[in-house]
Amino acid sequence: MSDNRPYKRVLLKISGQSFCRPGETGIHMDEITTMCQQIKRVVDQGVQLAIVCGGGNILRGKEFAAVSAAIKTPTAHYMGMLGTVINGLALQDALENAGVETRLQTAIQMERVAEPFIRRRCIRHLEKGRVVVLAAGTGSPFVTTDTAAALRAREIEADVLLKATKVDGIYSEDPEKNPHAVRYSEISYQDFLRQNLKVMDATAIHHCMEHNIPIVVFNYKKLGNVERAVAGERVGTRVLAAANIDKS
Ligand code: UDP
Numbered sequence: 131m132s133d134n135r136p137y138k139r140v141l142l143k144i145s146g147q148s149f150c151r152p153g154e155t156g157i158h159m160d161e162i163t164t165m166c167q168q169i170k171r172v173v174d175q176g177v178q179l180a181i182v183c184g185g186g187n188i189l190r191g192k193e194f195a196a197v198s199a200a201i202k203t204p205t206a207h208y209m210g211m212l213g214t215v216i217n218g219l220a221l222q223d224a225l226e227n228a229g230v231e232t233r234l235q236t237a238i239q240m241e242r243v244a245e246p247f248i249r250r251r252c253i254r255h256l257e258k259g260r261v262v263v264l265a266a267g268t269g270s271p272f273v274t275t276d277t278a279a280a281l282r283a284r285e286i287e288a289d290v291l292l293k294a295t296k297v298d299g300i301y302s303e304d305p306e307k308n309p310h311a312v313r314y315s316e317i318s319y320q321d322f323l324r325q326n327l328k329v330m331d332a333t334a335i336h337h338c339m340e341h342n343i344p345i346v347v348f349n350y351k352k353l354g355n356v357e358r359a360v361a362g363e364r365v366g367t368r369v370l371a372a373a374n375i376d377k378s
Contacts, residue, residue, distance in 0.1 A: 136362035139178040139256060141288040142169075143279035146186030148294060148350060149217050155187050157220050165294075166221070166228045168356040169261065173230055177360055178256040180286055182264045182279040183221060188213030191271065207271030211238060214275060218265030219243070231260045237269030237278070249285050256286065276330050280337035291343055292359050293330060294350035299367030300329050315364065318372035335369065345369040 148165055150158050173179055191207030198206065215236055222234045233255045234244040245251065247264060255262045267278040276293070283291045300322070301311040319339035323332055329347055338345050346359045348366025358365040 135175075135177070135360075137177065137289040137360055139180075139286065139288045140172075140290055140292060140360055141180050141182065141279055141283035141286065142292045142294060142356070143182045143184065143276065144217075144221070144294050144350070145184035145275075146188060146213070146217060147184075147296060148187075149183075149220065150187040152296070157187065157217065159220070159224065162220055162224045163228070164353075165350065165356075166224045166230070168350070168353065169225065170228045170230050171357050172360050173259070173261055175357075175360075176259075178259075180252065180256060180262045180264055180282065180288065181221065182267075182275055182282055183214045183217040184275045185210050185213030185217060185267075188216060204271040208238075211266045211269070211271075214267055215240070215243070215265040218263045222263050225261055225263070232263055233260050234263045234265060237264070237266040247282075253286055273333060274331050276334040277337070280334035280343070283343050284337060284341050288343065291338060291345045292356070293345060293347045294356065295329065295347055296349060296351055297329075297347075298349045298352075300327055300347050300369070304328070314367045316368045316370060316375050318375055319369055320372060322369055330369075338369070339371070342371055344374075 149162055150156050189210045191210040195201055195203040195206035218234050222232045225232045235247040235252055236244045237247050239246045252262050264282055267275050279291055299313050300317060301313050303311040305311045319335055322335055346366055346368050348355050348359050355365050
């Protein structure tokens with residue numbers, strides 16, 4: 131790996147929608163395979179990569195609890211976390227099939243299926259060149275996998291948190307609702323919070339802000355974007371400390 135790479139250890143957050151076809155739910159292996167090809171190219175360059183899986187393609191706790199009177203909200207969140215494990219298992223096998231060595235670690239113990247998340251063990255795997263797939267979020271209800279990604283990025287001392295989405299970055303408004311919405315190339319943590327932007331949850335932004343972890347929100351659907359984001363190229367939107375915003 132060349133030494134001028136800005137990021138040596140990367141936390142990639144893959145949302146649940148990356149596991150299914152646009153507008154659908156469930157799992158579609160073609161979508162995962164395409165993502166795996168991008169991931170393999172990054173790993174082959176020697177970048178250490180941990181991946182936090184979302185679960186929105188299967189179930190989001192808040193939404194499910196709202197329409198299911200019999201289901202208590204924490205139960206719905208646990209169901210959501212288990213959905214991320216289903217995605218994690220699919221991603222693990224797809225990566226291994228592409229020739230990438232992996233480990234799956236979960237925040238909820240299930241020893242027949244995966245290792246428990248143990249910070250030091252996770253780092254050891256990364257140092258050995260294995261991709262560590264992290265599932266079951268934080269293991270606690272009421273938060274999202276964005277927050278899990280921010281916490282894990284901090285724990286494993288990642289240089290950057292990459293959030294793979296289906297949009298080209300962060301916009302002033304939802305670009306699907308307002309075609310005149312402006313895309314930011316960079317935005318400070320504070321401005322993101324002030325504008326109450328929805329691409330990522332505020333708890334995750336707070337964690338990254340407190341520990342100065344840069345975030346890159348980018349469109350993973352454009353082939354090569356994962357590599358570009360890892361290489362520090364201008365792709366999507368970067369969320370940074372105000373002092374690090376490029377004024378040029
Ligand atoms: N979840 C949770 N605790 C966590 C992470 C996730 O309870 O630490 C639940 C929550 O209900 C969430 C669901 O798991 O809606 C799926 O995760 P998320 O919505 O973040 O998936 P994404 O939107 O990234 O696909």
